Amino acid sequence: MKETQAVIERIKQVNLGYQRIELSVDESLLQIKPGQSILARLTETWDPYLRQQWFPVNLLNGKLIVERPLSETYEIGQVIHVLGIIGQPFRFRKTLRNVLLVAYDTPPIPLLMTIPWLLANKVSVTIALLGVATSYDTQHLPPEVEVELGNNEGEFLWQNQVMTLGWADQVFVTVGPDNEFSRFANVIERVRELRHDVPRHYLFGVFQQLLPCGAGACHSCMIRTDEGTALICLEGPAFDLTQVILR
Amino acid sequence: MKETQAVIERIKQVNLGYQRIELSVDESLLQIKPGQSILARLTETWDPYLRQQWFPVNLLNGKLIVERPLSETYEIGQVIHVLGIIGQPFRFRKTLRNVLLVAYDTPPIPLLMTIPWLLANKVSVTIALLGVATSYDTQHLPPEVEVELGNNEGEFLWQNQVMTLGWADQVFVTVGPDNEFSRFANVIERVRELRHDVPRHYLFGVFQQLLPCGAGACHSCMIRTDEGTALICLEGPAFDLTQVILR
């Protein structure tokens, strides 16, 4: 991990709610992989105090691309203080053919960097948008990505749920940040209803808790797993939901 | 006093260190007169917490002009929250022919709005720049203004001091904000050396203390005068230095 500076090179609105920002970054950040993130600091003042966690959505021509809400204002040439790389890459299986990404009551941004990577490796990608995520406009995603929209009640449910869960070799789920634990507990409960024996390394929760340090120093992102404890900032953001103690 | 919004219409660099900003303001602010100011808030966050005191330098075609250091970044279209009008106009004598403005170890900005006003009323204006104020570049001031520069030692002294003080009907002095009181005490002491009987309403100190409220609510800008106490934000910024208790 390093403290570096990044510069905004380009800003482009990509759909109704989001803009993509192209960042010139320190070389060390070009090693970033799907699942990993950076902690960004935009001001010289102490308000806001915490750094923002930015999950890149792509790495293109040596530039890092991040996706941010349109409501935030950025400027070309703006310098951003970056701490990173944060976390571990998603642990994809070697023999991977179908991946299911699920965003439930939260924008799918932490999952999007997988898409160019998986498509380039000839893996099919399905993305299910549930709850408030259904309003996330996918027009800018590659056409190869299959999009499933949740039911109107905002439940953990979509039309081809049984089929997509069955076909998927791995599933990565991210949920609304209010009470991630009980949301993930509901997710695994629902998946278990559909697929009696949920195998290891199949269903991953992608945690989005606030990370004060991102370095393993503050211990506020510690979770319990069946092997002891783990830090989201060092070992996450993705954890096998069958291993996390969600109570 | 009102809480209103202003919008930046134009930004123009006027000398090596400063830019002039043209503001569209609420009608109520168009009553502002030399000596009065506004309290500006630039962000929606609480850092910085206090509003900045801005002394306009002119009122032109219904727009308020303020002068700010180049090191600060402003944008056309930027909205600024304004509390104002703060304070009382300078109390110029009716029969006024010569005014001396003195900026000592501080930029002369709080005094500049007097210039267009006085020149329009056919009053001659001399401005003395002392101490660090000597580095204030006056190229953008009207050519009618006579500029005197202080001696190299940064004292309260300039070449034609005796003459300019003698000729002036009124003198307005602003000083570096570190310990205004003892600085003003030095100023009046020096003026008394040169002009034995300093008359009332002749020598004014223009106070630049931080104003948390600007409204007379917090009492942190209270000073003592020979008539009791006074609030800089309500009755200032200019006070007759022969009346202020400067200990």
Next chain:
Amino acid sequence: MSVEITRNTKNAITIQTPMMPAAGTFGFGDVYRDIIKVDLLGAIVTSPVTYEPWHPATGTKVVPLDSGVLVHTGLPNPGLHKTLKTYRNLWSMMPIPVILHLVATTAEQIRKSITRIDEEECIAGIELGLNDDISAQEAVKLVETAVKRGEKPVLVRLPMLDAYEIAEAVADAGADALIISAPPRGTARDPKTGKLVSGRVYSPIVKPMVLRVVGQLMRRLKEIPVIGAGGIHTLQDARDYLEAGATAVQVDSVAWIQPDMLEKIARDLGGKSVTKETGAFPDEWYPGMGDTEREKRRRGESFKE
């Protein structure tokens, strides 16, 4: 929605909206009348008053902090007699109760002050401001003096650092309500002079600290109204104190930075809620008033080339 904020049964103070400005942040009721509807506040708490006149402090009085400010005024005031003379008429005309903040100096001065204040009908109650370094024992002595002497309810404002220790003692001594707490004191370096300045710290960050003290004390204190005070900057901040058990709140330095927040909080707690989009009040709103300059620009009338 009227609420009794003191337990002095004889002359209890009832307010219509459970909020008021904090002493020292609102003057004597004569400022902010152009900006907000003062009548909507629950009460007015005056700037601190002492029996004898006090001079303003000298030297640096304001030090900017990150998201806050340190202020040292010296509590200047013209003394009790002059203050009453100046503001008696104004206070008599106020449609809301006026609470006079009396600095708790000595028992003797408190005694004389209370005797004098008791003559004034325009004053609904007394807020006794305890020195930050006071011991529980001393505090009890001063509160007992104030309570015994007068007819009006005595509210006591506690220091933040020692609130736990002093609260129960002062409640037993007969205080009619507690204000928890006074802004905490601090020492900060004046960037202009390089000198350390000691004063009161005002900041939104004070709120979580004081809210916890209020929450903890509510479990211990019995039958004494508590007014929560410290760092309130938003409607939610004010609601949080009420949820923690406070009977009312005092709003402090936000009045300086955003005076209309006082009215917004008063309307919110008084049930006269604020319309979301524009921040306008229902009795003020007219179509199009949401079009602040920023909005107009968003709609395309941009000055950017």
Next chain:
Amino acid sequence: MSVEITRNTKNAITIQTPMMPAAGTFGFGDVYRDIIKVDLLGAIVTSPVTYEPWHPATGTKVVPLDSGVLVHTGLPNPGLHKTLKTYRNLWSMMPIPVILHLVATTAEQIRKSITRIDEEECIAGIELGLNDDISAQEAVKLVETAVKRGEKPVLVRLPMLDAYEIAEAVADAGADALIISAPPRGTARDPKTGKLVSGRVYSPIVKPMVLRVVGQLMRRLKEIPVIGAGGIHTLQDARDYLEAGATAVQVDSVAWIQPDMLEKIARDLGGKSVTKETGAFPDEWYPGMGDTEREKRRRGESFKE
């Protein structure tokens, strides 16, 4: 410029730079080694350790504040034995003293912990962390237990709210140094869940409050080193504590936001000052390194049309 930070004459701790990270903000010495030169710090204070293992807290653990953050971790740790096993080797290799932060739970657990810690050469001293709601009497009991039991110096970290009350009592009970203070506790509403969360408040605004407590206590306390801790975010903040009489400082949450500030403060207090223009250290500086991206842009290589 070595300085003794404890008065335990037998095993006094001497450090070369009067600063160290605060317990709970720096892990166990194994993090930040990529970012800063840990050797330049005066000492390391470990994350809090308990005799038995403690689980992480559940629910919201981090609430953003204006210019600050509220954090509630539950002080998770694998217990004393496992912690020693995991980090003993690392600590033995550290060129600076390692101070173990022990949570002051019960006398019995303190006794057992101290006996165990005394066996470890790699630990220079113990920082005893007092519960925020502890009474002076209880504090004395726990400190006496710790001091009597072991050979290593015992530093005691005081709560902010009751520091005045506890400091002298604990000093008399044999503490070898005082840390003034632990981050203050607070209660804030989690914007995500709407629930109130109780935890520690970290912010630059804490500094003026704690600095005043340190300043006041320095006049009362005799012959016990005080380590100033709270809200240090700049070099000047750290110097202010030393000027107020502290022997050393602990730097807390700024490490999370700007890790290199730890090294900057260490270099500043250690006399290895930082070059002004670039923030670079003298032994790192090379011509042109001041050209951050922002500077380059100022010089005209702008991306703006």
